[in-house]
Amino acid sequence: MNTTFAEWLTTDRPASRAQARLVRLTLSFRTLLANRLALLGLAIVLALLVLALAGHWFVGSPTDQVLANRLLPPSAEHWFGTDELGRDILARIVHGSQITVRIVLMVSLIVGPFGLMVGMVAGYFGGAVDAILMRITDIFLSLPRLVLALAFVAALGTGINNAIIAIAVTSWPPYARLARAETLSIRNSDFVRMAQLQGASTLRILFNHIAPLCLASVVVRLTFDMSGTILTAAGLGFLGLGAQPPQPEWGLMVAAGRQYVLDQWWVATMPGIAIFIASLGFNLLGDGLRDVFDARSS
Amino acid sequence: MIEIESVSVDFHTKLRTVRALKDVSLSVPQGTVFGLVGESGSGKTTLLRAMMGLTAVSSGGVKIAGEAVRQNPPLAFRRRVQMVMQDCYASLNPAHTVDQIIGEPLAIHRFDNPEKRILQALKDVGLGPEHRFRFPHQLSGGQRQRVAIARCLAIEPQVMLLDEPTSALDVSIQAEIVNLVMRLQQQKGLTLFIISHDLPLVTHMCDRLAIMRKGMVREVITSQDLIERKVEDDYTKVLLSASL
Numbered sequence: 001m002n003t004t005f006a007e008w009l010t011t012d013r014p015a016s017r018a019q020a021r022l023v024r025l026t027l028s029f030r031t032l033l034a035n036r037l038a039l040l041g042l043a044i045v046l047a048l049l050v051l052a053l054a055g056h057w058f059v060g061s062p063t064d065q066v067l068a069n070r071l072l073p074p075s076a077e078h079w080f081g082t083d084e085l086g087r088d089i090l091a092r093i094v095h096g097s098q099i100t101v102r103i104v105l106m107v108s109l110i111v112g113p114f115g116l117m118v119g120m121v122a123g124y125f126g127g128a129v130d131a132i133l134m135r136i137t138d139i140f141l142s143l144p145r146l147v148l149a150l151a152f153v154a155a156l157g158t159g160i161n162n163a164i165i166a167i168a169v170t171s172w173p174p175y176a177r178l179a180r181a182e183t184l185s186i187r188n189s190d191f192v193r194m195a196q197l198q199g200a201s202t203l204r205i206l207f208n209h210i211a212p213l214c215l216a217s218v219v220v221r222l223t224f225d226m227s228g229t230i231l232t233a234a235g236l237g238f239l240g241l242g243a244q245p246p247q248p249e250w251g252l253m254v255a256a257g258r259q260y261v262l263d264q265w266w267v268a269t270m271p272g273i274a275i276f277i278a279s280l281g282f283n284l285l286g287d288g289l290r291d292v293f294d295a296r297s298s
Numbered sequence: 299m300i301e302i303e304s305v306s307v308d309f310h311t312k313l314r315t316v317r318a319l320k321d322v323s324l325s326v327p328q329g330t331v332f333g334l335v336g337e338s339g340s341g342k343t344t345l346l347r348a349m350m351g352l353t354a355v356s357s358g359g360v361k362i363a364g365e366a367v368r369q370n371p372p373l374a375f376r377r378r379v380q381m382v383m384q385d386c387y388a389s390l391n392p393a394h395t396v397d398q399i400i401g402e403p404l405a406i407h408r409f410d411n412p413e414k415r416i417l418q419a420l421k422d423v424g425l426g427p428e429h430r431f432r433f434p435h436q437l438s439g440g441q442r443q444r445v446a447i448a449r450c451l452a453i454e455p456q457v458m459l460l461d462e463p464t465s466a467l468d469v470s471i472q473a474e475i476v477n478l479v480m481r482l483q484q485q486k487g488l489t490l491f492i493i494s495h496d497l498p499l500v501t502h503m504c505d506r507l508a509i510m511r512k513g514m515v516r517e518v519i520t521s522q523d524l525i526e527r528k529v530e531d532d533y534t535k536v537l538l539s540a541s542l
Contacts (some may be wrong), residue, residue, distance in 0.1 A: 012428065013427065013428035017397065020395065020397070020431035023431075115409075189388055190383050190385055190388035190389040191388065193383075193393040194389050195391075197350060197352075197376065197405055198403045198449075198453075199373045199377070199403075199406050199408050200405065201406075204406065209391055210404065211390075212394070213393050
């Protein structure tokens, strides 16, 4: 049974669309597995997701203050030590992963589709549409990301949702450029012309013929940028413009630990390590995904 | 089926006007195979583009199945008139499986039972169900051109325009594709319009053919006459002697 199922998953002549899709997924996954570092990245990202979804059942409250326990070093009772208000740093990091995952997912879901649309429309229609859309993109691209995000948060007010909006607004332009470049290279190809000759509508050509070809590079870029998103979110938190106390946001925790960094190093170091590992995981995964998509296109 | 009446096409540049087609008139009855032969730059492709409504004609007009061709023709016209392109590597979307490629025109024209039609179209062009979920890069050149033909046939067109359908393939595969096209033409009673610079190929495939040069039709003759060398035009004679 086991071998037949494995064969069913890797057959070169699938019987149905669903099976063909599964076979494709299996083979892509194997390419990913062949890359040790990508596997490590995938493991880190999955661990982060599990931590965000289920971690809060295993640790205490992130906001319970026990002033008698302030600034305790890592021990059997408090694995990562306690902070200046006697809160367990491990509990705060675990709860903080929810905020991190939420920011990363929301930003990716806003930025990917939006950038893709802008780029495809600009590239496909060309002319004035292209000029206008790309000049707008250039304006956003010309401003440093964190500075622009700071300006948005200053205007919108602090908080996680506003941080998400600020990061999204500042990070879509590279996706628009990427999608535009891909669209330009395929909009005059024979298969797009063929679709036109078959009577396909513009919308159909954009979504069925052009989007799938842009998607690979956009997804890879998104995965790479997730680490950047984590860092920007942490940076906003550090500057006091993202999450607000007492929320256990990692950047905010580093900022709070700054005063004790010489004597009580763990207060700033533990959330810093969490930020480092999470962004490393997304980076490694992005590397592996790029290989997977390359294998398919070659 | 296809009526081309004194079609002229001009291309305007800033400095001058180039007349790509001069007063071309051709007529192709239903269910016959017509060939268009000419050297590069003779206006073959321009005529094809005009027939598909991709290029505006300056004067004259093309009628297919009684309907005048215009730019951006209605969907029903697209269904009746399909085209196979020269480069089978570029005319298939690399991100789509064969299944999606053949299913696409079926979805555009809202055919029922796409599942059955895709399998039938594959069978018609001599491909098996094992090819259905492959990507174009997993197919050979001949198989790709078969997929391109299956894509056209799936929506049951009346007229098929073939732009150098075999020139990107090597010789042994060329014969396969030619035989496939001829078999399908007879089975389905298609009207074929084939463009090529390969005189023997066109003579083999077509009932009648036209020789083009410099945007003009020099001669329209039957293949039989060509084989028996009953040609009148000097250029046709040159072409004929060059192809032997």
